[in-house]
Amino acid sequence: MSRVNDFVIKIATVNGTGSASANTLLMKSIFRSGIPVMGKNYFPSNIQGLPTWYEIRVSKAGYVARSGQVDLMVCMNAETYARDIREVATGGYLIYDSTWPRPALLRREDVTVLGVPLARMCNENFKGVRTRILMKNICYAGVLAALLDLDVAKIRELLAETYAKKPALVDANMQAIELGYNYAKEHFDCPLPLRVTPMDQTADHIMIDGNTAAALGCIYAGATVAAWYPITPSTSLMDAFKSFADKTRIDPETGAANFAFIQAEDELAAIGMVLGANWNGARAFTATSGPGVSLMSEFLGLAYYAEVPAVLFDVQRVGPSTGMPTRTQQCDLLAAAYASHGDTKHVCLYPANPEECFYMAAQAFDLAERLQTPVMVMLDLDIGMNDWMCRDLVWDDAYQPDRGKVLDKEALSKIEKFHRYVDKDEDGITYRTFPGVDPKGAYFTRGSGHTQFGTYTEDSAEYQLVLDRLTRKFATAKRLLPKPVLQGDGKARAAIVSLGSCDGAIREALDVLDNRGIHLDYLRVRAFPFSEEVEQFLAAHELVYVVEQNRDAQFRSLLTLETRIDKARLRSLLHYSGLPVSSAFIVDGVLADLAEGQRAVSGVLS
């Protein structure tokens, strides 16, 4: 079987050694050759000295998820050598630094082992400890360039762009590339059967991470206040916003910054600032992760009940508690949907990739203001921090923010009296006003029991009137939220339902299963509360696999709580190792379940 443009490289290094630049260089050079590629970073919650891996999947078919196997392993970390060699697929390759002897007990007969004296070559050619360590990484990129037939001109071009301001570094890096390249050419049979050949599949595409894309979405939505408390893996979203704002929001004439960027003392304050700013008419947002959502819960309940817009990006990481901060999961689904005590419920959006992060980020502000409630955009570490190949982001210059139902001075002048929570339009959404406009628009915002006129109450009927209207508002929300995405004709008897970053792995798994004669429909849910389309899809299938990345089947719980589905028809495929789910996991899960149950539906599946 040809492995041209269809294989997986994994690089094991030590964090803090500068391997990220070498890995990005490799991935980008493949991308620039027009070949679909995926890059995933498995890094420790640590600054320096712990094992870290980078996985590059070259996929001519355009699959963006982990396949579940490794064809070529680059072992730069002696500490993880034993587990790294075990991971290589039969018939695969392993490259190691042969400067030092390799323990014989770690041999594998079914793997081709290639030794390159990387440290020795770099010690002989470069001066300074730090430079030698950095160049050792660039050097393995050179080895791979020869073995995989990468375009060296593309590598030089990328280096020239990276070091545009330090041309001397381009030459030094190219020297390291050539050291590796020439050594491989001289000693090995290049290229390997695993190799690349140029394609034209990446035009109009970019390689971008979801945090960056979401930050751009906030810029284009017109967000002006960003408040946050640093937490992995959401921090880079705020960093990106600041960086884009510094580039695009400084008034050329006055030098004024048309945004406020506030590092709060904790997550409680961060969400408080977001509420204060939105309440006062600015578009404001925060980004956090699971522990932050826990801390923000009290304020989220206030925002739900007092009907204050807010946008929150939850870049989910592994829980419970501190969990594994640099690993990915979809484990805040329930915590986000029902954050806070009392009868509360929140609008959640589930982007599947960075492209969707961009558009959903902008849409989240429109929805938050239209619905006057918090909107949580549920990324995860895999989407947020890994570079994904996705279609070019485009912006429609005709866009105008939807500020929702806001009464300005003129509108206030036309009414006799303003009442904050009276349902004039019978859609559950009431009118609001901003401070500083007109004393007629003044009202009192409170988390305590209130009447539809905004006044304090302990009266049962008046309290329930407002609470029931909020239920109607969420019924309206279902109609406004992004629709789910259906793949298939909807007529198969079995199906997959999922959300977020599982998408890539599922799409590949569906193709694999299809080739085996198993045809499944697939619905990707993009928002909570669930729309009628979700109800209908579930009702139309006898067996539904719920694919998600947590232990407790949180998405399945949400579906059983919030739809009419008989929960016996929902079967869970749960991936919660902390690594992104692979297509193999889903294929294996479906096949095992079908075999085990010898399901009645198997007739239609074949």
Next chain:
Amino acid sequence: MTFIPKPKIAHPSLPRNELGLTRRDYEGSLSTLCAGCGHDSITAAITEACWGISIRPENLVKLSGIGCSSKTTAYFVNGGHGFNSVHGRMPSIAMGANAANRNLHYIGISGDGDSLSIGLGQFCHAIRRNVNMLYIIENNGVYGLTKGQFSASADVGTKAKKGEVNQQPPIDPVLLAMNLGAGFVARSFSGDKAQLVPLIQAGLNYPGFALIDVLSPCVTFNDHEGSTKSYAYTREHYEPIVEADFVPKQREIVTDYAAGEAITVTLHDGNRVNLRKLASDYDPTEARAAYDYVQQHIEKGEYLTGLLHCRATSDNEFHVANRTPLQALNALPYAKLSPGSGQLRRLLARYR
């Protein structure tokens, strides 16, 4: 039902301010606090202060947390928006609101429980961030709504209604604020309206974080013998040390102070605060000296009151430090905020 609207009838002979508004226009709903509560006197002082300097009611934003004190934002200036947030978190709401629109007056009303226990962190960080707001702590040393537990401002040795004696040292908001660099720090007493009104006026106009800690006895749970926050004890131990007058820039200063006693602090917008020292060895413009002086008197069991510290400039005010435009962020047109599709293509170049 505890919401009682006040009838809106103004007698034609009521005096009017520069906006043509009467004091009635600065009132709120009827208070539901206990009869005789110090907080109601503070509410009256705020009403008087806002009327006196002709603040547009819609330009006053009233913020609070949870507790008896936090309820009072409903009892003044009905024409201004109010936000009664969650316990101890008012400063973050104030920060966000202020970030969105720098051109309004922000008044935060909090209590000793709300600011010195559950909200101590947010209180401190609002000062560090120098949010332009007037922050009033209605300080009575107890939790009222939960019936009389000690708060973090209770003095060592003070007695609870049921006889329990407090052992833990108090947190003093005035010393804390000075320590954190606040440029306007005052203490007053709910029973001294003449002192309180000009302090509120000056605090509302101070271009940065302004704190007034107002001793405000709780008639129900902390007004007994043995309490150091009772009316009787406070009247006996409070000592005005510096009197302040707020003078809007368009008005002339008329003083009858003896030479050497008065200091005029001119704020950036031309408004002035006149300070009249009642002790010759005290300099309220010098933070460190003021801190030591106040602390020495606390050790002697005396509550010094007045504008204890005031700096003319407040250079690191949040918006100044962040170089935001003079126009409110919430008023910037979208065209100024969107970089446009062409710029998006340029921004994305490095991701290709």
